[in-house]
Amino acid sequence: MLYQTITITLLLSIGIFPSPEIKESTTTEIISIDPISTIYEGLQGNSDELPSKEVFMMAAQGWSKMKDKLKTKVLTVIDFSLPSTAKRMWIIDPVSGVILLNSVVSHGRNSGDLMANNFSNIPESFKSSLGFYKTAETYSGKHGYSLRLDGLEKGFNDQARNRAIVIHGADYAREEFAESVGRLGRSLGCPALPSELSAKAIDLIKDGSLLFIFGKDENYINKSSLIKA
Structure with missing residues (x-):
């Protein structure tokens, strides 16, 4: 019964479904539970490794703030602080706590070789851009x-569409x-x-889900409002 109550209250706190009637005394017992940490601890799926807790917490903070503007609740996390040989992209269903897909992913050619160390929002920079994106429409191209x-x-990344x-x-x-x-090719x-x-x-992830790209960049970490609690 307690486990059921914890689950209900966790889901309510991140706004996944409308509030049922819950006794005030029962809710008070678990008010200190951190819903984002609880989601992380419960992640499961066909993944060799989980994203780091630090990066997941940043991604989940943004997801929590943006979820009402999304068409689908799926969250994609890319961690460019890892080498390109690592499976550093995770597609996650935060509602069920399931990792749907885990894969390697390439970064921009001017961001680095094995590691992505340099990021840009400038057209023709051929660098990766950090931050949160909303997925849009599909198409068939090159x-x-x-x-x-x-x-x-x-x-940080608002030129993404202009940069293709x-x-x-x-x-x-x-x-x-x-x-x-010894490394992936670069885009x-x-x-x-x-x-x-x-x-x-x-x-x-198409048509309105959230994607978060993280990299070791102090400017982004210090200035992004979406990654902070």
């Missing part, structure tokens, strides 16, 4: 089935490529996925 992204953070920063598949983003050269700034997984990933 790289086949692709997904447009709209950057939500001015100065999209999610697409690429053979250079496959693990076999990394095994042969012109797009988060490129293995060609065999890109369509599945796009269909999971």
Whole structure:
């Protein structure tokens, strides 16, 4: 009974479904529970590793603030503080606490080699951009089935559509490529996925979900209002 009450109150606190009648005394017993930490601790799925708690907490803070403006509650987390050989992208259903997909993902060619260290919002920089994005419409282009992204953070990624920063598949983003050269190939700034997984990933997150790209950049960490509690 207590477990059921904790689950209900957790879901209420992040606004997943309308409030049922819950006795005040029961709610008071668990008022100190951190819903975002609880979601993280309960993550499960076919994933070799979880995102770091620090990065997940940032992503979940933004998701919590933006969720009412989203068409779907799925949250995608990309951690560019990890090497490109790592499975550093997670597609997560925060409602059920399930990791839907975990994959390698490429960064921009001018952001770095194995590690992404430099980020930009400037057109033709060929660098990755940090921050929160809202997924938009799909289309068929140079790289086949692709997904447009709209950057939500001015100065950090709001030029994404102008820069044609999209999610697409690429053979250079496959693990076999990394095994042969020691790193993934690099894009012109797009988060490129293995060609065999890109369509599945796009269909999971298209049309109005939230995507968060993290990197070790003090300017972004200090100035972004979405990652702070």
